[in-house]
Amino acid sequence: MTDIGLPAAETGRSLWADAWNRLKANKAAMLSIWYLALMTVLCIVGPWFTPHDFTTIYQDYTRVPPSLEAYPKPDAIDLAVKDAVKRSRLDLAGWEERDGKVFITVTSAKPIDDRVTRYIDRSDVFEGAQVTEKSADGLKLTMSADVQKKYFFFGTDNTGRDLLTRTLIAGRVSLAIGLLAGLVAVVIGVLYGAIAGFTGGRTDEIMMRIVDILYSLPFIFFVIMLVVFFGRNFVLMFLAVGAVLWLDMARIVRGQALSLKRQEYVQAAEALGVSPGGILLRHVVPNLLGPVVIYMTLLVPQVIILESFLSFLGLGVQEPMSSWGVLISQGAKNIPSATWLLIFPSFFLTTTLFALNFIGDGLRDALDPKDR
Template identity: 75%
Template sequence: MTDIAATAPAIVGRSLWGDAWARLKANRAAMFSLYYLVLIGIISVFGPWFVPHQYTTIYADYVRMPPSLSAYPKPDMIETALTEAIKRMRVDIKDWHQEGSQVFVTVKSTKPIDDRNIRYLDRSDAFDDTKIENKSPDGLEVTMSASVKQQYFLFGTDNTGRDLLSRTLMAGRISLAIGLLAGVVAVVIGVIYGAAAGFSGGKVDEVMMRIVDVLYSLPFIFFVIMLVVFFGRNFVLMFLAVGAVLWLDMARIVRGQALSIRRQEYVQAAEAMGIGQRGILIRHVIPNLLGPVVIYMTLLVPQVIILESFLSFLGLGIQEPMTSWGVLISVGAKNIGTANWLLLFPAFFLVSTLFALNFVGDGLRDALDPRDR
């Protein structure tokens, strides 16, 4: 018997985090949502560097262009763009034709035509590399050639002619950063404060909760205005401070859970073994609070994103040329009748991200619940 016990392999237990990860991997919806969130994060962070257009570049000739997989300008748009460019030269078009990707145009005037007029074609978003092919001896007639500049707008353009794809990716970077910054700050402060109040109990709990009640009474908009006065329009500092206000709900949720957990037998056993309050908080109370905390975190991120849209509408949040999903949706809602793509693309990214956050939150809640182990 002794030999068998000595040669038997040792049984290695799994920690709370190892067991939670194994259970999370078994949840297909949560894992798919987690991968989707990682993908959204990657394309939001690195995508603006690889798209062909900057999110601030304005294309005056392509205002409110619908999404297209083919290049602009379309064949029926070339003549319009050419007419607009030639009109700025204050000359008349005698003839024009297209050969492949090249456009040849002959213009005439009652006065000699300056060679520098070709810059009007180069300034157009539809043409590039303009050259003078032929010029009459009296200078009243000039033949020019220009290359048709192909532009791809997969998500279309907005009301000022900016590429919606690059703006949607940049908006994702800002919205996710704001949501995570404010969410992490709120969760960290709320969990520590609420767990300490609930586990301490007595007069300490009363005093800490009265402080929360006082902070609840402060007008939120007044607080934000004061932040703008002190910190300026630095959205990082502002939303870090916003997260420092949103922890109040988290503190109340955690405090209620902590009051329930402190009466459990394993907490009383830890106290009987001489473990201090700090050790009980870290090893027993906070791990058993992770389920509600994760669920609240998944709800807090979209709450912050919506809050950011509201503040931007008031002129206190994200300002042009910077953007966010909330700002894009606000603009798209005003143009849904004539340019619905301005609403559909940012709304899809926002809604799909919120769904993914909810699925991940549900999966983490089930995986981190010690009662289901």
């Protein structure tokens, strides 16, 4: 008797497998995911490899423009020498630079103390100042010092801090705030709205009236109250902000849940005896992910902008910490004289928001069950 070969049964694909395959086919979304991952790694790891700490202030390098060449420039050395000698209350006889060292000759009507080298070391331009030659009467002295080479690829801000390091540190704060508050708002809003919409009836009425009451409260006043209650810890503060921003998410999810609970597959699950919790988690919530993801990609920049506003009021991120919103606010005040203070943080923020929008569009298309 001959065996009849039967075709192998095809393995079913889940919603997540189909979604991942469709997402991989979206080049813009995948490129945005890689860019966002790279941006996150740069903001986390980058400050450890930059040549300056984000709190270090260089008084001799205030608002210097970005450059791939090392500072100081020749004119800056001349200015630094004159300032140092002026602070020492001596007369400058001359100076010259040789082999990475500067030699300064000073004179005075009174004998010069060798400790005058301290005035040279106080400059951000020089280090290791020492006396190399002194006249017999002590009225003329020559000092040498090493010229410190510093790189400021993004320039410096109004107080002389490295903008590259501060931009990366600000990225840590902005991304953490946006994602943290966004996740809090999504979790609370999805659960609250799905339960209200799927349950319906009196439960839905009571839950949505609570949302209406919270909507009636002045938003910024409510946020300020939460900030005062939680203190200046930005993590706790934006957990509180996320706990306020869930209201829009709850309304969106509730409307979607009201529509989905009338679908045939939900009614079939009810007829098969699936519990309401199982239907909610396995059928309703997965089909809500498209709108939820899109709203979250819009929520992250909204939180970043809100953080900038709170920081302007003195309730957000405080010095020496910073965020992209704060750097942009400071850069906008210096457009005529220092455009780089606005260009670099704006570029980081704008490209990150573009990436989030492309990712949101890709996830919306990938998670749409109608495209399966």
